[in-house]
Amino acid sequence: MLINILLGKVVIPETFTVNGVSFKMMPVEGGTFTMGATPEQGSDALSNENPTHKVTLSNFSIGQTEVTQALWQAVMGNNPSRFTGDLQRPVEYVTWYQCQTFITKLNQLTGKNFRLPTEAEWEYAARGGNKSRGYKYSGSNTCREVAWYSVTSNAVTHPVGTKAPNELGLYDMSGNVWEWCQDFYGSYSAERQTDPVGPFDGYYHIYRGGSLDLEPTYCRVSCRYYQDPSDVSDNLGLRLAK
Secondary structure, eight states, rough: OOOOOEETTTOOOOEEEETTTEEEEEEEEEEEEESSSSSSGGGGGOGGGGGEEEEEEEEEEEESSSHHHHHHHHHOOOOOOSSOTTSSSSSSSSOOOHHHHHHHHHHHHSSSSSSSOOOHHHHHHHHHHOOOOOSSBBTBHHHHHHHOOTTSSSTOOOOOOSSOOOOOOOOOSSSSSEEEEEOOOOOOOOOOSSSSSOSOOOOEEEEOOTTTTTGGGGSTTTTTTEOTTOOHHHEEEOOOOO
């Protein structure tokens, strides 16, 4: 079993196997962080990243990598991706609704309770959780070290886990493909929150992380966008949580 040693602590991923395809979930110790346009984001921060606010999260687990084409195919029996040729590339061209179907089937096969991360969980994990060093991108202040983006990607996705990880041992939380979150999109509040799940209703859903075809500003840990849950794009995939 892979063991990552991060800042003096041993972190052991939990490994799951579905129809011959294995994937790893990294435990994330809960804590309190400032969500939104924190100072290291500088002038790149967008208006919807404000106001900053304190968020306290319970323990959770998150995928060490984005969901691969191999895992999607093992669960769903098909591969909708536009960038094919290597099943270790992240799956893309999937709607939010299709992600929910994938997760339902994955849970049936494993007996577990996988889900999409909440937006707050996603940002906390991207920032490195309680091991955070305050980076602008997930794991570095230099985008090319951790992300496949417009300058480094050659306009294609890349196999997951081939750039440097962040403080929690998570890969590609900046760049490669955007990642759907569970939440409806909504404006931030300055109020302190505990285990927030986003607005109670809405239409658009959040996605995070930047992608292969965009500039570094979109790969920042606080950058947030939203989309129609029935839309697809070859730069939009997902990461699991539980």
